[in-house]
Amino acid sequence: MDRYRPAEYPPFAVTVDLVILTVRDDTMRVLVIERAGPPFQGRWALPGGFVRPDEDLRQAATRELVEETGLTTDIHLEQLGSYGAPDRDPRMRVVTVAYLALAADLPSPVAGTDASAARWAPTADLVAEPDALAFDHREILNDGIERARAKLEYxxxxxxxxxxxxxxxxxxxxxxxxxxxxxxxxxxxxxxxxxxxxxxxxxxxxxxxxxxxxxxxxxxxxxxxxxxxxxxx
Amino acid sequence: MDRYRPAEYPPFAVTVDLVILTVRDDTMRVLVIERAGPPFQGRWALPGGFVRPDEDLRQAATRELVEETGLTTDIHLEQLGSYGAPDRDPRMRVVTVAYLALAADLPSPVAGTDASAARWAPTADLVAEPDALAFDHREILNDGIERARAKLEYxxxxxxxxxxxxxxxxxxxxxxxxxxxxxxxxxxxxxxxxxxxxxxxxxxxxxxxxxxxxxxxxxxxxxxxxxxxxxxx
DNA sequence: CGAATAGTGTCTCTTAGACACTATGTC
DNA sequence: GACATAGTGTCTAAGAGACACTATTCG
CATH class of the missing domain: 1.10.10.10 (Winged helix-like DNA-binding domain superfamily/Winged helix DNA-binding domain)
Structure with missing residues (x-):
């Protein structure tokens, strides 16, 4: 069997999601956005979006990062991992590539967040409450926090x-x-x-x-x- | 802007690729398969394949691993990272999720490899020769080797x-x-x-x-x- | 016996952790 | 002056690396 048969590959949507961590008021916080529509309407979610047809994965993550925070310098960005359970989005098959960003406490309260409500939520609150986040974003957040903790060591x-x-x-x-x-x-x-x-x-x-x-x-x-x-x- | 608009998401193919490392004859080796058709016909490539519509990413990697090696026990498998440069496959937009597997020296010479030629190639040979591997598989292999080296430490x-x-x-x-x-x-x-x-x-x-x-x-x-x-x- | 590999003991140097002490600012 | 935070020195215990030595097999 040929590994790539263009005519009959199963189509997926590919997104990037961002775990943007910062420390503010003696608390580790993550940027989350309130979902405007279903599913998970009103629930908080990690910022993210589709990868565009001509974009590299990291490019897409960088673009989303700039859109959400308005900042482009001094933000560490690394790939965290990919998540693709068949039912992770109830509407269609989506594989998301998660990126981890570490930022200094941002002076502006989340600029340019195209009309959605956004906040720096304490990670402890989101981790403690299993249903605080939409989709599998709690798992992604946990992985991001653990990655950050590990990387501080070495x-x-x-x-x-x-x-x-x-x-x-x-x-x-x-x-x-x-x-x-x-x-x-x-x-x-x-x-x-x-x-x-x-x-x-x-x-x-x-x-x-x-x-x-x-x-x-x-x-x-x-x-x-x-x-x-x-x-x- | 809604993050997910099912009707108009850009379609991708999603594959898994495997970096299967072992140590044989005092040499670190990786399982590679000869490509039967274009592109990169005759070149070596990492084993891999499409993620099926109802499969989790790890499931797909496990399935490919069993297909390629015939073994299912005592093989460590972890996600390595995702690669999605727009031109990484000349035919279409493919995002691949790479997995790293560490195996003991396998007694059977790569069973069940559906007709393709397969071999345990010394990693040093493949890394030294920039064009030995198809696609971006040399980069993936390098990342896998570095991950394995780092993980032996801790x-x-x-x-x-x-x-x-x-x-x-x-x-x-x-x-x-x-x-x-x-x-x-x-x-x-x-x-x-x-x-x-x-x-x-x-x-x-x-x-x-x-x-x-x-x-x-x-x-x-x-x-x-x-x-x-x-x-x- | 000698050759080869397995395993232990000992020494030194570096470093983590505990904590006393000095330095330099504000009130 | 008191107080708070910054920064240094000193001690001890643990581990890394170097390496002498003993143990157990084969031929």
Whole structure:
């Protein structure tokens, strides 16, 4: 049997869905959009849409990301996985390619979201409530959260949740919120500044929190963390 | 804009492709099939095929895996990623969901491969020759190899390359071949037997190599390795 | 016996984690 | 001055890597 027989392949719809995570108000949050029509009318869903005929998958994800957040820079985007259960959309056969995006707390409250209601929902709320999200989006969200948690261990991706300049304490808060643990500020500081290429000092200082001003850092050139940060003791 | 408008979604074909890795003759190998017709006639390609209308993605991958190898047990299978460049298939728009399988050296020389020529090709050969594989399969293969290498570090997946019972030396050879490094047999032994849940002694011994008989082990219950094996010193 | 492979013990160096201490700002 | 946060030093325990040594088979 030929693997590709153009005349008789079963047609699918292909979409991209986005798990856009950020940390705001000491909470990990995800961008969700209220569904305007059935199915799952009124339920929250991950932003997404069809892949266009001339688009690569990543292009489609990037386009949706820009449409939903209005931002294009400093947003980490990676493929998360594909979901294609035959009944995941009651109307037709849809395979969705999920992407994971990590963003700094966005100043504008979700610009350009073509008329739909959108909000940064705490991930804990959506995960705790099995029917909070439409389709299989709870499963996708769970996978995205787990991916993000894992990647903080061995990559410098925590910086993707921060602005262009940040203090060590702000970076530590990211870890503490995403992992839901407490980290020793002193050991964390030693480790972050000691890991080659993780962060680079800018020379400037910040005094956001009332104590001694903290050095400001920007993300370094490393793409892997050696040694990794550990969440399990 | 409604995200799903059934009447006017762009139709895609969706396939699964398999990166089936094994270790045979001290070489990491991948199962490839010779393409019978155009495009890329005569070229090697990863095994794969269409997702059927009523099938989940993983089901489709499992079905293809059984069709190609004849085996169904003791084969690790995980989703690798999706590939959907608009021109990746010259005939039509195809999105493929790649799966990675890790198998022990199979005794039968690729059973049930519906008439196509199939072989276990050394991965090094295929990676070195940019045009050895059809479509974007070289990229998929590269991603699969990198995934396998990474997973050996922090999971007990190396055992997936072994039979149901194996010696510590055999397990070490897996690491050495997949990572292309030399490992100290004594430190490796201490580490493997010390990591909780990695391997369990069966009580039996083996004398395959002419020296002192080695203890036989089977894979343990752990799904994560703590502490991980390290390939970078 | 020697050759070959299996497995253990010991030493050193690095690092995680705990935590005392100093530094520099605001009130 | 008190207080808060930033940052450094020091100790201990655990693990990685190097490598000497013992154990058990085959020929």
């Amino acid at each position: 990559t410098p991706l925590a910086t993707a949740f921060c602005g262009p300049e940040f203090t060590v304490a702000e970076l530590r808060r990211i870890y503490e919120i995403v992992w839901d643990v407490r980290l020793d500020p002193r050991n964390f500081h030693r480790k972050v500044t000691g890991a080659p290429g993780f962060v680079e000092p800018t020379g400037r200082t910040s005094t956001r929190d009332g104590g001694r001003p903290a050095q400001l850092y920007r993300r370094g050139p490393a793409s892997l963390l050696h040694p990794p940060m550990l969440r399990m003791p | 999971t007990p997946l190396a055992t997936a390359f072994c039979g149901p019972e194996f010696t510590v030396a055999e397990l070490r050879r897996i690491y050495e071949i997949v990572w292309d490094v030399r490992l100290d047999p004594r430190n490796f032994h201490r580490k493997v037997t010390g990591a909780p849940g990695f391997v369990e002694p069966t009580g039996r011994t083996s004398t395959r190599d002419g020296g002192r008989p080695a203890q036989l082990y089977r894979r343990g219950p752990a799904s994560l390795l703590h502490p991980p094996m390290l390939r970078m010193p």
